[in-house]
Amino acid sequence: MKASSFLVSTLKEAPADAEVASHRLMMRAGMIKKLGAGIYNYMPMGLRVIRKVEAIVREEMNRAGAVEVAMPVVQPAEYWQETGRFEKMGPELLRIRDRHGRDFVVQPTSEEVVTDIARQEFRSYKQLPKNLYQIQTKFRDERRPRFGLMRGREFIMKDAYSFDRSPEAAQASYQNMAAAYRRIFDRFGLRYRAVAADSGAIGGDLSEEFQVIAATGEDAIVYCPQSDYAANIEKAEALAPTHARPAPAQAMEKVATPGKSTCADVAALLNLDIKRTVKSIVLATDVLDDQGEIKGSEVWLLLLRGDHDMNEVKVGKLPGLGGGFRFASLAEIDAHFGTKPGYLGPVGLKLPLKIVADREVALMADWIAGANEADFHVTGINWGRDLPEPDFVADIRNVVDGDASPDGKGALAIERGIEVGHVFYLGTKYSKAMSATFLDEDGKPRHFEMGCYGIGVTRLPAAAIEQNHDERGIVWPDAIAPFTAVICPIGMDRSEAVRQAAEQLYAELQAAGIDVLLDDRGERPGAMFADWELIGVPHRVVLSDRGLKEGTVEYQHRRDTEASKIALADAAAHVKGRIVL
Amino acid sequence: MKASSFLVSTLKEAPADAEVASHRLMMRAGMIKKLGAGIYNYMPMGLRVIRKVEAIVREEMNRAGAVEVAMPVVQPAEYWQETGRFEKMGPELLRIRDRHGRDFVVQPTSEEVVTDIARQEFRSYKQLPKNLYQIQTKFRDERRPRFGLMRGREFIMKDAYSFDRSPEAAQASYQNMAAAYRRIFDRFGLRYRAVAADSGAIGGDLSEEFQVIAATGEDAIVYCPQSDYAANIEKAEALAPTHARPAPAQAMEKVATPGKSTCADVAALLNLDIKRTVKSIVLATDVLDDQGEIKGSEVWLLLLRGDHDMNEVKVGKLPGLGGGFRFASLAEIDAHFGTKPGYLGPVGLKLPLKIVADREVALMADWIAGANEADFHVTGINWGRDLPEPDFVADIRNVVDGDASPDGKGALAIERGIEVGHVFYLGTKYSKAMSATFLDEDGKPRHFEMGCYGIGVTRLPAAAIEQNHDERGIVWPDAIAPFTAVICPIGMDRSEAVRQAAEQLYAELQAAGIDVLLDDRGERPGAMFADWELIGVPHRVVLSDRGLKEGTVEYQHRRDTEASKIALADAAAHVKGRIVL
Structure with missing residues (x-):
C-alpha cells in the first residue's frame, strides 16, 4: 500500500471525552471516528487491525473444528421470548418495532438463534459434537458508553456455541475451545492470562476469562507467581486461615470514636492495626407471600x-442469599441495630438476625466493631464469650495480595486486566428453555449440552494499545499492526535515487509477503516519523540521499531507542528477520 | 475441508413460501435458513459463497484505488435529518429509539455518514479524489419481503462513495468504478449486462445497472445485438418513426363495441391490427395554492x-409532470370525458385537457379510439382534421422487441435481468444538503462532487442461481462455488484402497490451491451425488474400488451429461485444468 492511495489521518490532540490511552490514541491515529455515543466508524487504519484480528480468530476457530455461520443482526423477538430474555434483559437490549409492529432485537449475542439452528439441524447424536461461530456486528445499549472501542455500543464479536451429547463431551468441547483461545491469544502477541471465572449456577471450573494485562484494566486478576493458578477476583478463593482462633485476652470495652465511622479511622484513632477491626455490612432479602408479593x-x-472487601459473587452463593439480595434500608438497620451505619456491630442487637462471618473474622480474637451507638465502638470482642458463634462461616471477601494461593503453591499476586475473551460451559440452560433436543443412541430425545465462547474483536485492539503504548503513540505487536513495516523516504519528490531505492525496497518487502506501506505523501521527516510512531507501525526503514550515498538505510523498531544503519541490500532481509509472527 | 467437520444439510423439499428457483435451491442446499420474514441465517455452505463474492469485490475495489472503511449498522438519526431522509423515507427505513429516547436508523445505505466523514477528513483538493467503500450489513424494511436473498430485509451490500473536485473529475471516478465493476462481474463468471439507467434529476448517462441475465429476472433490459447499446426499460429511448404521417383515407365513424373495453378486444372485434388502435391514459396533477394546500x-x-405500454419514468420527465402525478379519479374522468374508462378517446371531450401523444401515435392516420360513450369506439380518426394537433409529442412508452436501436445500429431486443450492481453519479445532492466542502486550489470552499456504487453481495448468489441451475440443483461458476471440487469416495469406510486414494487426491488438490471438499460422511452413492448436484459444486471426482483396480477415477463437471474416466494419477491435473477462474 502506498500512503497516497490510503487514508492517513492523524490528529495532534485527542477529543476531550477520550479518557483512556487506547481511546485517545485510536482517535489521534485516525483508526476510529466517533459517529455517536459508543458508535464509531472504523476508519481504514483501524479496520486493517480489526481485519487482522478477525483473520487470526477465523483461522484458529476453523483449525479447532468450528464452522462459520452468520446470524442476523436484527433478530425476531420470538426467539428471545422463548428464553424469557426479551423481558428479563434490561434496556441494554436494543428493542425495535418493524413497520408491521412486530418486535425485534439488535443482537447482543446469539444464544437463542443458534439454539434454534441446532434444534432444527442436529437431529441425531451422530451429528455431534458441533461448534458454530460467527464474527458479527453486535449492539449493547450501554447506559454510559465510554473509553472508545473498550465499552462501545456497536461492536464486533466472535461468538461460538458448542453442542454436545453429554456434560463430559461438552467439557471436552470446552477444553478444545480453551486451547484454541490460547493459540489465538498467543498469536496476537499480547501478554495475557486465562483466569478462572465464576460459572454461576452451573458450578465447576468451566469458565475462563482471557484477560489482556494492562495497568489500566477494569478487572482485578489474581495469580500465583509460583504456580499456574489464575482467577478473576470474583472467583479467587480466600482460603481459611490455618491457625486456630486465639483465646480471648481482653475484656470487652466501649470506647468513644466520635466521627470515626470507618475501620481505618477507628484503627488510626486507637493506634491499632486495622486488621484487628471488623466491618459490618447489612444485607436484606425480600420475603414473598404465596402470590409472589413482598410481605x-x-x-x-x-x-x-476492616481491611477486606466484600465479594458479591461469593455472598450470592450463601444459602438463602442466592435468590438476590440488596443492601438493607436505613429503617431495617435502625430496627435491628438501633443506630445508623458507621457504628454497627454484632454485639447488643435490638432484633436478632443472621450473622455471616468471613473465614478470617471467624478466627479472630479481641476484635473491634461498632457499639450500635453513634460515635462509639467496642474493643476486645470475642466469639462465644461476647456473642454466639456465627450462623455461617464462609469465604465472602476478595483475596488480597499475599493471600495463600488456593492451590497451596505460594502467595497470590494481583494485577489489572482487560477482558477480551470468555469461554463458558452453559449446560442445558438454553436448550431446555427452547426445547432443543437431539435423538441419542438409545432413541430418546436429550437436551444439548452447550458452551459459549466469545472474543471482543473490536475491543482487542483497544486492549492491545492499553498494554502497548508510550508517550509517542501506539506500539503494535507485528501480528495485528495496521501495517507491519513502513518505508519513509526523505525527499522522495526531489531525489530520484531516494525514489528508486524506496520503490525497490517496497517491491522487495511486498515480494517477501510483508504488509508494508510506502509513505509517498511528501511529508517532512519530523511529521512523517511522528505519524508512524503515533500509529505504531512496528518496523520503520528511513531512506535518505545521505545514507544512500554510502549504501545504507536506517532501520528502527518501534521499541528501539535509536535507529541502526543497515546496508540497503540487506534491508528487506533485516526487516523480515525482526518480524515476530 | 472434510464433510464430517463441516455442515452439509440438504432438504428434499423446499418450504412452501419459496417461490423462485434461487430461494428454493438455497433453502434445499442448506445455504440459508429463515429466521423471520426477509431475515436469514447464512449457513456455512451459503456463507462460503458470500465470502467468495466479498473477496472478489474487495480485491477489485482495492485495485481500483478505493479504501475500505466500516460505517456503523446503527446510525444516529441526526445525520439523516440533515438531508431530510429521516423524515422523507418511508417505513422501509427502520427507525429505532435507544434507551435515552434518541432516534437512530439501521442503515439501508450510508450516504449521510460517508459525507460526514468526507467533510471532516477531506479538507483540501490535494486529498481528492477519494473513494471509500464498505462491505456491511444493511436493513431495508420491505413491506413484502420475498424470494429469499433476492428481496430480503437484512442483507450485505458493498457500497462505495467517491469524492471529487469537479464534475469532470467525478465522471472520471465514475468511469473508473464502472470499469472495476466490469472486472468484478467478469470474475464472478456470470452472464451480465451493464445497462444505462435513468439518472433522475442529474441527467446525462452517468448511471448504469449491472444486471445478471436470467429469464426469471424482475427487470426488463434492452440491448442491441448489433452494437453495444444496452439500457434498462425505463431508460431505453423509443425513437420517433422516420416515416411521415400518412394522409387521412377514412372518414371518422362511430362503431358499436359492446363490452370491448381493451384495444386488443376492439381490434379482434373489428378484425383489425391492434397497431391501428390508440389507448387513452388519463393522469392528473394536483394544483396547490400559496399555502401548499391542494386547490x-x-x-x-x-x-x-394499443400494443404499447406507458413508461412512467419518461412521463415523469414531461414539462408539468415532473413534480409527481397520479392516475385520474373516476370523477375527474367523468368530468372531462363524460364516460367511464374503457371507452375514452380524444375526440368529443366535455372539458379541455392537455393531450400528450406518443411519438408513434403522433404519426398515425385513420386510427381508432374510444368514443367517450360506453360500448362505442370511433374509427378513422385523424390529427388536424378530427382533433387539434397534440399539445405535446414525446417518447412516453416502453420500447418493444424490434424497435430501432437509439444508436442507429440495428434493432432492439429485450431480455430479463436481476439488478445486482449500480454505479451512479450523484453530483452535489448530499454534499450541499450537509454543507460538505473542501478548499479548492483557489482557496474557496467547494461542495464535493459525489458518486455512489453498490453491489448486492447477498443478492448476487441468488442471481447466480437464477441464471445457473437445472432440475437437479445449482450449477455454480467456479469463482463463487461453495467448494470448487468435491471428492466422493464410494465405500470409504469399507475399502482401505478407496480411503487412501481419496485422502491422497484430497491432499493433492489442496496443495494445488483448489478449494476442495472430501465427502467422508459415508453416505450411499446416490444420496451423495444428489447432495452435491443440488449444492452445485462444479467439479466432482468419484473414487470406487472397481475404478481404482484399473487405476481410474470418474470426473464429471456439473454441466457434463456424463462422467469420464481419468487415470487416478492425472486426476488432480485434470480437475485443475477444467477450473475457470
Whole structure:
C-alpha cells in the first residue's frame, strides 16, 4: 500500500471525552471516528487491525473444528421470548418495532438463534459434537458508553456455541475451545492470562476469562507467581486461615470514636492495626407471600476484617442469599441495630438476625466493631464469650495480595486486566428453555449440552494499545499492526535515487509477503516519523540521499531507542528477520 | 475441508413460501435458513459463497484505488435529518429509539455518514479524489419481503462513495468504478449486462445497472445485438418513426363495441391490427395554492398505440409532470370525458385537457379510439382534421422487441435481468444538503462532487442461481462455488484402497490451491451425488474400488451429461485444468 492511495489521518490532540490511552490514541491515529455515543466508524487504519484480528480468530476457530455461520443482526423477538430474555434483559437490549409492529432485537449475542439452528439441524447424536461461530456486528445499549472501542455500543464479536451429547463431551468441547483461545491469544502477541471465572449456577471450573494485562484494566486478576493458578477476583478463593482462633485476652470495652465511622479511622484513632477491626455490612432479602408479593424482609449481618472487601459473587452463593439480595434500608438497620451505619456491630442487637462471618473474622480474637451507638465502638470482642458463634462461616471477601494461593503453591499476586475473551460451559440452560433436543443412541430425545465462547474483536485492539503504548503513540505487536513495516523516504519528490531505492525496497518487502506501506505523501521527516510512531507501525526503514550515498538505510523498531544503519541490500532481509509472527 | 467437520444439510423439499428457483435451491442446499420474514441465517455452505463474492469485490475495489472503511449498522438519526431522509423515507427505513429516547436508523445505505466523514477528513483538493467503500450489513424494511436473498430485509451490500473536485473529475471516478465493476462481474463468471439507467434529476448517462441475465429476472433490459447499446426499460429511448404521417383515407365513424373495453378486444372485434388502435391514459396533477394546500387538479390525456405500454419514468420527465402525478379519479374522468374508462378517446371531450401523444401515435392516420360513450369506439380518426394537433409529442412508452436501436445500429431486443450492481453519479445532492466542502486550489470552499456504487453481495448468489441451475440443483461458476471440487469416495469406510486414494487426491488438490471438499460422511452413492448436484459444486471426482483396480477415477463437471474416466494419477491435473477462474 502506498500512503497516497490510503487514508492517513492523524490528529495532534485527542477529543476531550477520550479518557483512556487506547481511546485517545485510536482517535489521534485516525483508526476510529466517533459517529455517536459508543458508535464509531472504523476508519481504514483501524479496520486493517480489526481485519487482522478477525483473520487470526477465523483461522484458529476453523483449525479447532468450528464452522462459520452468520446470524442476523436484527433478530425476531420470538426467539428471545422463548428464553424469557426479551423481558428479563434490561434496556441494554436494543428493542425495535418493524413497520408491521412486530418486535425485534439488535443482537447482543446469539444464544437463542443458534439454539434454534441446532434444534432444527442436529437431529441425531451422530451429528455431534458441533461448534458454530460467527464474527458479527453486535449492539449493547450501554447506559454510559465510554473509553472508545473498550465499552462501545456497536461492536464486533466472535461468538461460538458448542453442542454436545453429554456434560463430559461438552467439557471436552470446552477444553478444545480453551486451547484454541490460547493459540489465538498467543498469536496476537499480547501478554495475557486465562483466569478462572465464576460459572454461576452451573458450578465447576468451566469458565475462563482471557484477560489482556494492562495497568489500566477494569478487572482485578489474581495469580500465583509460583504456580499456574489464575482467577478473576470474583472467583479467587480466600482460603481459611490455618491457625486456630486465639483465646480471648481482653475484656470487652466501649470506647468513644466520635466521627470515626470507618475501620481505618477507628484503627488510626486507637493506634491499632486495622486488621484487628471488623466491618459490618447489612444485607436484606425480600420475603414473598404465596402470590409472589413482598410481605417482609430478612436481614443479614456480614462481618469482614476492616481491611477486606466484600465479594458479591461469593455472598450470592450463601444459602438463602442466592435468590438476590440488596443492601438493607436505613429503617431495617435502625430496627435491628438501633443506630445508623458507621457504628454497627454484632454485639447488643435490638432484633436478632443472621450473622455471616468471613473465614478470617471467624478466627479472630479481641476484635473491634461498632457499639450500635453513634460515635462509639467496642474493643476486645470475642466469639462465644461476647456473642454466639456465627450462623455461617464462609469465604465472602476478595483475596488480597499475599493471600495463600488456593492451590497451596505460594502467595497470590494481583494485577489489572482487560477482558477480551470468555469461554463458558452453559449446560442445558438454553436448550431446555427452547426445547432443543437431539435423538441419542438409545432413541430418546436429550437436551444439548452447550458452551459459549466469545472474543471482543473490536475491543482487542483497544486492549492491545492499553498494554502497548508510550508517550509517542501506539506500539503494535507485528501480528495485528495496521501495517507491519513502513518505508519513509526523505525527499522522495526531489531525489530520484531516494525514489528508486524506496520503490525497490517496497517491491522487495511486498515480494517477501510483508504488509508494508510506502509513505509517498511528501511529508517532512519530523511529521512523517511522528505519524508512524503515533500509529505504531512496528518496523520503520528511513531512506535518505545521505545514507544512500554510502549504501545504507536506517532501520528502527518501534521499541528501539535509536535507529541502526543497515546496508540497503540487506534491508528487506533485516526487516523480515525482526518480524515476530 | 472434510464433510464430517463441516455442515452439509440438504432438504428434499423446499418450504412452501419459496417461490423462485434461487430461494428454493438455497433453502434445499442448506445455504440459508429463515429466521423471520426477509431475515436469514447464512449457513456455512451459503456463507462460503458470500465470502467468495466479498473477496472478489474487495480485491477489485482495492485495485481500483478505493479504501475500505466500516460505517456503523446503527446510525444516529441526526445525520439523516440533515438531508431530510429521516423524515422523507418511508417505513422501509427502520427507525429505532435507544434507551435515552434518541432516534437512530439501521442503515439501508450510508450516504449521510460517508459525507460526514468526507467533510471532516477531506479538507483540501490535494486529498481528492477519494473513494471509500464498505462491505456491511444493511436493513431495508420491505413491506413484502420475498424470494429469499433476492428481496430480503437484512442483507450485505458493498457500497462505495467517491469524492471529487469537479464534475469532470467525478465522471472520471465514475468511469473508473464502472470499469472495476466490469472486472468484478467478469470474475464472478456470470452472464451480465451493464445497462444505462435513468439518472433522475442529474441527467446525462452517468448511471448504469449491472444486471445478471436470467429469464426469471424482475427487470426488463434492452440491448442491441448489433452494437453495444444496452439500457434498462425505463431508460431505453423509443425513437420517433422516420416515416411521415400518412394522409387521412377514412372518414371518422362511430362503431358499436359492446363490452370491448381493451384495444386488443376492439381490434379482434373489428378484425383489425391492434397497431391501428390508440389507448387513452388519463393522469392528473394536483394544483396547490400559496399555502401548499391542494386547490384543484389538472388532467392530462396520454395517447399510446394499443400494443404499447406507458413508461412512467419518461412521463415523469414531461414539462408539468415532473413534480409527481397520479392516475385520474373516476370523477375527474367523468368530468372531462363524460364516460367511464374503457371507452375514452380524444375526440368529443366535455372539458379541455392537455393531450400528450406518443411519438408513434403522433404519426398515425385513420386510427381508432374510444368514443367517450360506453360500448362505442370511433374509427378513422385523424390529427388536424378530427382533433387539434397534440399539445405535446414525446417518447412516453416502453420500447418493444424490434424497435430501432437509439444508436442507429440495428434493432432492439429485450431480455430479463436481476439488478445486482449500480454505479451512479450523484453530483452535489448530499454534499450541499450537509454543507460538505473542501478548499479548492483557489482557496474557496467547494461542495464535493459525489458518486455512489453498490453491489448486492447477498443478492448476487441468488442471481447466480437464477441464471445457473437445472432440475437437479445449482450449477455454480467456479469463482463463487461453495467448494470448487468435491471428492466422493464410494465405500470409504469399507475399502482401505478407496480411503487412501481419496485422502491422497484430497491432499493433492489442496496443495494445488483448489478449494476442495472430501465427502467422508459415508453416505450411499446416490444420496451423495444428489447432495452435491443440488449444492452445485462444479467439479466432482468419484473414487470406487472397481475404478481404482484399473487405476481410474470418474470426473464429471456439473454441466457434463456424463462422467469420464481419468487415470487416478492425472486426476488432480485434470480437475485443475477444467477450473475457470
